[in-house]
Amino acid sequence: MTEQQEVTRQLGADEQRDVPERPEPPGLLGRLLARRAPRRVPAPLARGAVAAETRDVAVRLGGRLVLDGVDLAARAGEVLALVGPNGAGKSTLFAALAGDVAVERGGVRVYGRPAERWGAAELALRRAVLPQSSSLAFPFAVAEVVAMGRAPWAGTPAAEEDGRVVAEAMAATEVERFADRPFSALSGGERARVSLARALAQQTGLLLLDEPTAALDLRHQELVLRICRRRAAAGDAVVVVLHDLGLAAAYADRVAVLSGGRLVADGPPASVLRAELLSEVYRQPVEVLPHPHGGAPLVVPVRPAGGTGPRGTEIAVDR
Template identity: 70%
Template structure:
């Protein structure tokens, strides 16, 4: 069944152009003066942002700031009303769907399936874009590695529908990792996870960046963003209010203004990473 799904999603696999070599610092996703309107409201208002190979870029900001919309636009899941989005140097509109799927992988906020697929089959869906290519023979190994890295291998045979919310989130991430695209777009991957698995997911993000991928991740936990991201982009009202290394961007003044909540920022006593906490009492 998984093979038939792959054939329907990505027909004519043989002969397609595989992604080329990526050098550290190469721009893998670029938004230029991006405007997106939804329901008559301007959700993104002229956003320009670049995600580069070898880095983790965290998108943070209050609810409704445009983080998920920006991620969906980078994935070409939402069209731009103005501006342009490029993936691997080409406008997303210029990539056939099967070629784009070899270059970017998207993890949405929630994962739902209508059929009782086993966990391993769900992860294997990430290999669909590679059907008919020279790398198809690596499917079994890559699926095993993706399940091991997200700690879901022990329930590989269980139905996806029988899993907890946190377990489903990790299986969905494993599917994205199995896709082996150089650009990973992750929308709140830690939202349903306990402390251990939040750290696991961000370590995986760092490992993928170290291997040369570009990782763009939407986070609400500013502590995780400060500890694991190379760069952060703070969104507010559909624009980028600040962008740069967490230590330079995360200031009490800026975050208090953006979140409309008094916060204090101080360096972690061991790592020096910025720690963000609300002012209480």
């Protein structure tokens, strides 16, 4: 019963089994019209269990095959980094894992069930998604936006935790300072953190983050990936699309490298982030050095020799 021991976070030990939905008190009309599929609150996944996987997935967008035969699994308790050059299919694979795109071939399973067979409400209890960019049609306050992440839990016992969970998510992403400001008045980096807080507040066993660090400064990039690690340590499956290979090397348990719609490598950072593979995939010579402390791989582009680097070359051209 190791499964039992590991699941001690969101729900108490006696609540792991499917908890029936607490009946909301709707009016007669409400009951007639808001006919919902019965929701079952998911039991937490055992560590190492597959939270989401693609099997031989192919996706065609606008006539072009953007994913071709991708097999990938996101496991509970693990941070999986998706990396690859622009146009490699990272976002499409991400969308496939989120259940957002129709696949041409193969299948996507979330929590062991084909993604398309989950209803939106049930899927929302199992996976949270941070999109690459966020916009908002109306000027909701930051705290309200984060609280939207709790919407899937409305009517379940977990809804009692809403206040605490929202406060924790805002503290973790350091957005409490502008809790009352309208979302639309924030900078790009601040918006990204608020959206992350919203996804965290959803408290799902599968967390999908699409380039969460793209708009962030150095401190907040580290902060976000530490959050990923913490969620993985707590038993969640975290999938994160990254451009910064250094971040992937430092924080991911597993790195999946995409190129031209195919998965070209999938494994621990140390074995995947090799100079020859990356040089070929990114069409840019790179060196991989061990970090002086700890030995995590450092990925550095190879720059023209001579000690002066690119700026030196510019001057040389001027002459």
